[in-house]
Amino acid sequence: MRIEVKPPVWQDFRLVPSALVLWLGVLTGLLWNWWVALAGGLAAFAVAVVLAWRWRASNRRWFAGAGALMVAGLVLAGPLAVRLCQAQHDPLSTLAARNMTATVRATVDERPKPIESAGYAGQQAGPRSVVVKATVRLAESAGEPVATRGRVVLLAPFQSWSKLLPGQDVTAMGSLALPRDADLTVAAVYVRGPPVAVTDPSWWQRAAESTREALRRACSVLSEDAAGLVPGLVVGDTSGVPVQVQREFTDAGLSHLMAVSGSNLAVVAGAVLLLLRALRVGPRLSAMVAGLVVVGFVVLTGGEPSVLRAGAMGVVGLLALALGRRRSALPALAAAVCVLVVYDPAMAVSFGFALSVVATSGLVLLAPRWVDTMTRRGMPPGLAEGLAIPLAAFLVTAPVIAGMAGQVSVVSIAANVLAAPVVAPATVLGVLTALIATFWPAAATLPALAAGPEAHWLLLVARHASRVPGAVLPWPGGWWGGLLALVAVAVLVVVLRRPRFRVGLALALVCVLLIVVPVRMIRPGWPPAGWAMVACDVGQGDAEVLATAEPGRAIVVDTGPEPGPVDECLARLDVDRVPLVVLSHLHADHISGLESVFDGRSVGAVAVGPGRMPEWAWRQVRQVADRHGVPLLELELGQRLDWPGLSMEVIGPRHIGSQQHDDADGTNINNASVVVRARTPAGRVLLTGDVELLAQGDLLDGGADLHAEVLKVPHHGSRFSNPRFLAAVAPRLALISVGAGNDYGHPSKSTVDALVTDGALVTRTDTDGDTAVVADNGEPAVVRRGK
Numbered sequence: 001m002r003i004e005v006k007p008p009v010w011q012d013f014r015l016v017p018s019a020l021v022l023w024l025g026v027l028t029g030l031l032w033n034w035w036v037a038l039a040g041g042l043a044a045f046a047v048a049v050v051l052a053w054r055w056r057a058s059n060r061r062w063f064a065g066a067g068a069l070m071v072a073g074l075v076l077a078g079p080l081a082v083r084l085c086q087a088q089h090d091p092l093s094t095l096a097a098r099n100m101t102a103t104v105r106a107t108v109d110e111r112p113k114p115i116e117s118a119g120y121a122g123q124q125a126g127p128r129s130v131v132v133k134a135t136v137r138l139a140e141s142a143g144e145p146v147a148t149r150g151r152v153v154l155l156a157p158f159q160s161w162s163k164l165l166p167g168q169d170v171t172a173m174g175s176l177a178l179p180r181d182a183d184l185t186v187a188a189v190y191v192r193g194p195p196v197a198v199t200d201p202s203w204w205q206r207a208a209e210s211t212r213e214a215l216r217r218a219c220s221v222l223s224e225d226a227a228g229l230v231p232g233l234v235v236g237d238t239s240g241v242p243v244q245v246q247r248e249f250t251d252a253g254l255s256h257l258m259a260v261s262g263s264n265l266a267v268v269a270g271a272v273l274l275l276l277r278a279l280r281v282g283p284r285l286s287a288m289v290a291g292l293v294v295v296g297f298v299v300l301t302g303g304e305p306s307v308l309r310a311g312a313m314g315v316v317g318l319l320a321l322a323l324g325r326r327r328s329a330l331p332a333l334a335a336a337v338c339v340l341v342v343y344d345p346a347m348a349v350s351f352g353f354a355l356s357v358v359a360t361s362g363l364v365l366l367a368p369r370w371v372d373t374m375t376r377r378g379m380p381p382g383l384a385e386g387l388a389i390p391l392a393a394f395l396v397t398a399p400v401i402a403g404m405a406g407q408v409s410v411v412s413i414a415a416n417v418l419a420a421p422v423v424a425p426a427t428v429l430g431v432l433t434a435l436i437a438t439f440w441p442a443a444a445t446l447p448a449l450a451a452g453p454e455a456h457w458l459l460l461v462a463r464h465a466s467r468v469p470g471a472v473l474p475w476p477g478g479w480w481g482g483l484l485a486l487v488a489v490a491v492l493v494v495v496l497r498r499p500r501f502r503v504g505l506a507l508a509l510v511c512v513l514l515i516v517v518p519v520r521m522i523r524p525g526w527p528p529a530g531w532a533m534v535a536c537d538v539g540q541g542d543a544e545v546l547a548t549a550e551p552g553r554a555i556v557v558d559t560g561p562e563p564g565p566v567d568e569c570l571a572r573l574d575v576d577r578v579p580l581v582v583l584s585h586l587h588a589d590h591i592s593g594l595e596s597v598f599d600g601r602s603v604g605a606v607a608v609g610p611g612r613m614p615e616w617a618w619r620q621v622r623q624v625a626d627r628h629g630v631p632l633l634e635l636e637l638g639q640r641l642d643w644p645g646l647s648m649e650v651i652g653p654r655h656i657g658s659q660q661h662d663d664a665d666g667t668n669i670n671n672a673s674v675v676v677r678a679r680t681p682a683g684r685v686l687l688t689g690d691v692e693l694l695a696q697g698d699l700l701d702g703g704a705d706l707h708a709e710v711l712k713v714p715h716h717g718s719r720f721s722n723p724r725f726l727a728a729v730a731p732r733l734a735l736i737s738v739g740a741g742n743d744y745g746h747p748s749k750s751t752v753d754a755l756v757t758d759g760a761l762v763t764r765t766d767t768d769g770d771t772a773v774v775a776d777n778g779e780p781a782v783v784r785r786g787k
Helices: 016-031 034-055 060-088 091-097 203-221 224-235 243-251 262-278 283-300 305-322 329-343 345-349 351-365 367-376 381-405 412-437 441-466 478-497 499-522 565-572 615-628 667-671 693-701 723-729 749-757
Strands: 101-108 113-117 126-141 151-157 169-177 185-191 407-409 472-474 531-535 544-547 554-557 581-583 606-608 632-634 640-643 646-652 675-680 683-687 710-712 733-736 761-764 771-776 779-784
Touching (some): 016 060, 016 329, 034 060, 060 329, 060 345, 091 169, 091 185, 101 151, 126 169, 151 169, 203 224, 203 283, 203 412, 224 243, 224 412, 224 441, 243 407, 262 283, 283 305, 305 329, 329 351, 351 381, 367 381, 381 478, 412 441, 544 646, 544 675, 554 565, 606 615, 615 632, 646 693, 667 693, 693 723, 733 771, 749 761, 761 779
Parallel strands (some): 554 581, 581 606, 606 632, 683 710, 710 733
Antiparallel strands (some): 101 126, 101 169, 113 126, 126 151, 169 185, 531 544, 531 771, 640 646, 675 683
C-alpha cells in the first residue's frame, strides 16, 4: 500500500484529546483505583468548559473539539467510573482474596489461549492448560448465590477446554484467586474438570471455526513451519506455529505479523477495494462490500482487541467513503479508540490494542512526512516508503513492545524492511486459501502453495535476524518499562532533530566503540579455541556437545526440553555436522529439542539406550528419525564409538529389568539412562544422564572405572546423588545443566556441597550460560559464555 506524498494531507486532531482522555483515564483507573478515572473525567470536563467558552466565537473549528472533550469527560466520570468501581468491588473478588471455591455459569468471551509448557520428565512439551476469558452469569460459593456479573479468567485443562468458541455458556467449578492482570477481571478460576452444560455456539462462530480449520488443512501441503505460519499471518491462529519459530519472530521484532491488527485488515479490505475499482463499481457499493468483508474478517479472527480496533476504524473510514467525504485516517482512529474504550474498558490496558493504535498513528503522522523528505532529497519513492514505513512503525511501537516483551529488538527495522514486500501477498493468498478451502479443499492447495515462498522468506528473515549477536536487549517489562522506553524514544527524537545534539550523540557512540571494541578483542570470544565439550544452556534440561578433531563436526548428547535452544547453541559453536545424537533416556527434557538439531545440519544417526518409555516419547523419537531418513540405533553396554579426537564408551545402565517401565515419578526411566565415558583432549568426561541412587549404586558395584576429570552431574544436581559415587568420579570440573528458577529445587545444596568438598569446580548453566571445557596444558579448564 503506497503512501501519497503530495499534496500534504491536513490532519484533524480535534478528536484526539477526547480519545486520550478516555484511554488514559480508564488506564489509570484500572492500574490504580476507580476514583482516579472519576477525578480525571471531572478535570477534563472542567477544562473543556473553559476552552469552549474561550473558543465559542474565535475558533469555531476547535469549539467542536472542546464539545467532544466535554462529552468524553462526562462519560469517563460517569458510566466508565461506575463500571470500574463495580469491577474493583465485585463480591467475587472478595471471595477470591480468601481463596474460596465457587461454581460459575459463564459465557465465553474469546477463543481459549493455550499456555505452552516446556517438557520435563514424562510430561510432553506443549500446551497443558488454556486461558479462557468469560463473563459470569450466575455464581455460587459455599451453597450461597453470589451477586456478580463480572469477568473471570478460567485456567483449565487444554484437552477438554481448547475447542470452546466465543458465545458458548459453560458451567465450571474451581478455586478462586485474585487476577494478575489489572483489567476488569474480578477473579481467576482454577478449573480441573471439563466444562459442564455447554451450550451450542452461534452459527457464525461455527462457520468461522470451520473456515479456520479448513485453512489449517489446506496449508498442510507446506512444510511444518510454513503450515503453521500462514494461518498466523491471516487470522492470528498460532496454534500450529512451533515454539522456536515464535521465539525467532519475537527476537527479530516480527511478532506483530502473527497478531492480527489493522495491517491485516488494511491488506484484505484494500485488495477488495482495488478489485471493485477495477470492475468500475461505485464508491457507495464498494464501501458496503468492503464493510461486509471487514465484519466477516473480524468474526473469522475471533474478535481480538486489535482486530476490533481495526474493524471499528475501517467502518468509520468506509462510512466516510460512502458519504463521499474523504477524511484523514486520524479522526477515524480517534473515534475508534473512543468507541472501543467505552464499549470495553479493558482494552485500555491491552498491549495488543495499544500496539495497534500507536502503529497506525505512526503510519498516519510520521511515515508520510519522512517519505516526502526522503524523496525531496533524491531517494526513489519505493525505496523511501520501504524505509519510512517500518522505521515509523518501529519507532512508535518500540515502547509498547519493550513493555510487553521485556526486551528490545535492535534488528527490528532491518527485519521489517526485508519482510515488508511479502506480507501483503502472503496475507491475500492466505485469505483466498481460507475462502476456497471451505467449499473446494482440493483447489485451496494452489493458493496455499503460492503462499509458501512468502512464508519461507519470512521464516528465513526471522531466523537470521534473531541470531544476530546482540539482536535482543533486556528491558524492564510492564507499563513502567513501556513508559521508560517512551522517554528514551522521545529523547532520541529530540537529539536527532538538533544538529549539535547529533554531533554529541555521534561522539558518545565513538567513545562507546573505543571502549567496547578493545574489550571484545581482548576478552575470549565464543566459542573458545580448542573447546572439547560444551554444556548448552537449554533451560531445565540437558544438552551436551562433544567436539571431534574435525571443525564443524561434533557429537550431541541429549537435546533439551524444547526446540530452539540446542539449535542456537550448535549455531554458536559453528557445528554443521552431527555424526551421532545420543539420547540418554526418553524424558521430555532430554529429547524435545531433537527436531531442531536437524535444522540446517547433516545428522548421521540417533542412538538410544534400552528404555522405551514413555510411549509418546519413543514414538516421537522414531517419527523424527524417520522423517529425516536417519537410522535409529540402540547402544549396548561396553560398546565403543570412535571419531578423530574423540572416543566414547557405554558403561551403563548395567541392569535394565524394571527400569524399562514407566513409573509415577520417573525414577525407573531415570535409572535407565545411558552412561557414557568420553575421552577428549581436555581429559575424561563422564556423562550420566539422570541416573539416581539405584543406578549409581549399580555402577559402583559393577567395578567400572568411574574416574573422570569432568562430570556432567546426574539429574540436574538433584539430591538423589550418592556421595560415594561422586567421590569415585572425583571430578575437577562438575557441570550442572539446570534451568533458572525451576520448581524442583535443582541443584540441591547437599549435592553441590559434596562436589565442592571433594575439590570440584562447580558450574551451572542457569547462572553461567553455555559452559565450555577446554584443554589448558593437558588439564581441563572452563570458559563461561555468560547469560
